[in-house]
Amino acid sequence: MEFAAASSVPSVAAYNAVCGYALRDELPPTYPHIMAFGPTMRLMSGGDFPFPVVGLVHIANSHIVHGPLPLGASLEFTVVARDLRAHRRGRQFDVVTTASLNGGVVWEETSTYLRRGAPSDLPATPEEHLEGPPSAVLRFAADAGRRYAAVSGDHNPIHTSLLGARAFGFARPIAHGMYTLARVLAATRPSASAVTARFRSPIFLRSSAELRSSSAAAELRSARSGDRSHLFVEFS
Numbered sequence: 001m002e003f004a005a006a007s008s009v010p011s012v013a014a015y016n017a018v019c020g021y022a023l024r025d026e027l028p029p030t031y032p033h034i035m036a037f038g039p040t041m042r043l044m045s046g047g048d049f050p051f052p053v054v055g056l057v058h059i060a061n062s063h064i065v066h067g068p069l070p071l072g073a074s075l076e077f078t079v080v081a082r083d084l085r086a087h088r089r090g091r092q093f094d095v096v097t098t099a100s101l102n103g104g105v106v107w108e109e110t111s112t113y114l115r116r117g118a119p120s121d122l123p124a125t126p127e128e129h130l131e132g133p134p135s136a137v138l139r140f141a142a143d144a145g146r147r148y149a150a151v152s153g154d155h156n157p158i159h160t161s162l163l164g165a166r167a168f169g170f171a172r173p174i175a176h177g178m179y180t181l182a183r184v185l186a187a188t189r190p191s192a193s194a195v196t197a198r199f200r201s202p203i204f205l206r207s208s209a210e211l212r213s214s215s216a217a218a219e220l221r222s223a224r225s226g227d228r229s230h231l232f233v234e235f236s
Contacts, residue, residue, distance in 0.1 A: 001043050005035040006074040015151040018144075019179065020186035027069040029192060030182045032099045032107045033061075034152050036077050040095060043079055050084070051115045055168075058177045059092065060112040062196040067106035075099040075106070088124060090117035127200065128232060130219045134210035137223060138183055140175050142206045148179040159205075174202035180231055184220060188213045194236045200229045 012031060013023050021028045044053045069075075077099050084093045092114050099107040141147075145159035157164020158174055165173040177199045185192060188211070203209055208223040209230055216235055222228040 001039055001079045002077065003039050003079075004074050004076050005039075007031065007035060007072055009071060011151070012071060018147050018151050019182035021182070021190055025071050027071060028182065028186070028190065029063060029065050029069075029107075029195065030178060030185065032069065032075065032077075033063070033097070033109060033111075033178060035075065036079060036097050036099070036109075037153050039077070040079050040097065043081065044095070049081070055116070057114040057116065058111060058199060059114045060196075060198050061109065061178065061181060063107065063109040063194075065107055065193040067101065067104060069099075069106060070101075073101055075101055086120045086122055087114055088120050088122040089114060090119070091115050127229060128217070129221075129229060130212040130214060130217060132212060134212050134221075136187055136211040137208050138187065138211055138220065139208045140180075140203055140205050144175060144179065144205055145173045148176050152176070152178070154178075170202065171204070173205045175205060177231075180220065181233065184211065184218050184231060184233055187211060188218045188233075189235055192235050196234045196236070198232050200231060203230050 007027060012027060015031060015034060016023050016028065041053065043049070077097060079095065079097045081093055081095050084091060092112055095111045095113065097109045098105050149155045149160050154176055158168050158170060159176050160173060162172055180203060181197050185195065209220040210223050212219045212221070218233045219229060220231040222230065
């Protein structure tokens, strides 16, 4: 899928306010994901897509900024789904998005999604952790799902509705994964050019998470149970 999209100052300012970024003359590194979100959902909702989009779990995201992302510039996007493969809890695949400006690639992203199914005998990936006291506590307000949906276009009811969350087995709404990642980047490395994130467990709204960070990584853990890791991010 190919398409063009441009950002506007009011839209980016609203996004930055929700996620904690300062407004600059360039886009935050997570914003092209927002620009491509609608077309990406149309791709994944098509009749020829192998899985229904409802029930897919976003388990990882990596993105690289190759060049300037000017605020207001029109970017040319390409989105493709590929690399269907086994996962220990079902099957996984990647959605690869690239953004170009004046003929050159300035940003690329790989989002990995899980389709739960028959478990396989693949081993679990060992989890890394950051030690030491937290550098900050991030709070996830009760309305964070609705506020992020308004600036991102992602209105998945597991993030915005008590009934919607309960329909998928959650006691209450959970934070969007890309909102959580944006919050962590805004608090630690807002201009990071290469990021790899693994979404380990959901964060319930009306809760807090402890942020630990180093020059090479950041981690969010439950403020109530410090051994429960929600998100691990590597910088390179």
